[in-house]
Amino acid sequence: MPIRPEHRHFYPIDWPQLSAVIRFGRAEGRCEACGRPHGELIVCLDGGTWYDREAGGWRSGRGRLLRREPKLAALATARLTVPILATCHREHDTSRNTDRDLAAWCQRCHLIHDHPEHLRRRRLTYLRRKALGDLFQGAYPAP
Template identity: 85%
Template sequence: MPIRPEHRHFYPIDWPQLSQEIRFGRAGGRCEGCGRPHGRVVVCLEDGTWHDAESGIWRDGRGRRLRRPPALPVLAGARLTVPILATCHREHDTSRNGDRDLAAWCQRCHLIHDRPEHLRRRRLTYLRRKALGDLFLGPYPRS
C-alpha cells in the first residue's frame, strides 16, 4: 500500500527494501494471517473461506484447512479476488520496525486487524464534527 506523502517522514529511508524482505523473504509471498498467496487469483466465499489452488483444499478465513468443502449452492456466491500483500505495523507505531513489529498481511487481514482503530477514529471524527456544528451553528435541532 503506498505511503501518503504527508506520512512519509514517519517511515525509515529503507522502507521499500524492508517491506520487500518481510513480504517475500520472511512470509514467502503469503499472508501471515490467512495464508493467501500474493498476486494470484483466489476463489473466495462471503464468510472468508477460500480455495487454496496450490494444495487443492478449502481453507477458512484464518487459513486453517476445512474438514468438508463448501456445498454447491454456497459456491454460487463465490467471487474471484487477487490478494496483495502489504507490510503492516502490528501496534500502529511506525517508529518500531523490528521483525516482531511488522507483519505481511493481505487487505482482508489488514482491515480486520485495523478495525478497532478505524472505529476509534470514526467516533472521534463524528464527535469533532458535532462539536464544530454546536460551536458555529448552535445546538442541533431535535428530531
C-alpha cells in the same frame, strides 16, 4: 495500502525496501494470517473460505485446511479475487519497525485487524466535526 502524504514522515526512509523484505523474504509472498498468495487469482466464498491450489483443498478464513469441501450452494456465491500483501504494524505504532512489530497481511486480514482502530478514528472524526460545528455555527438545534 498506500501511505497518506500527511503520514509519510512517520515511516522510515527505507520503508519500501523494509516492506519488500517482510512481504517476500520472511512471509515468502503469502499472508501471515490466512496464507493467501500475493498476486495470484484465487476463488473465495462468503465468510473468507478460499481454494488453495498448492494444497489442493479449501482453506478457512484463518488459513486452516477444511476437512470437508463447501456445499454446492455455497459455491454459487464464489468470486475471483487477487490478494495483495501489505506490510502492517501490529500495534498501529509506525515508530516501531522491528521484525516482531511488522506483519505481511492480505487486504482482508489487514482490515479485520484494523477494524477497532478504524472505529476509534471514525468516532474521533465525528466528535471533531461536531466540535467545529459548535465552535463556528453555535450549538446544534434540539431535535
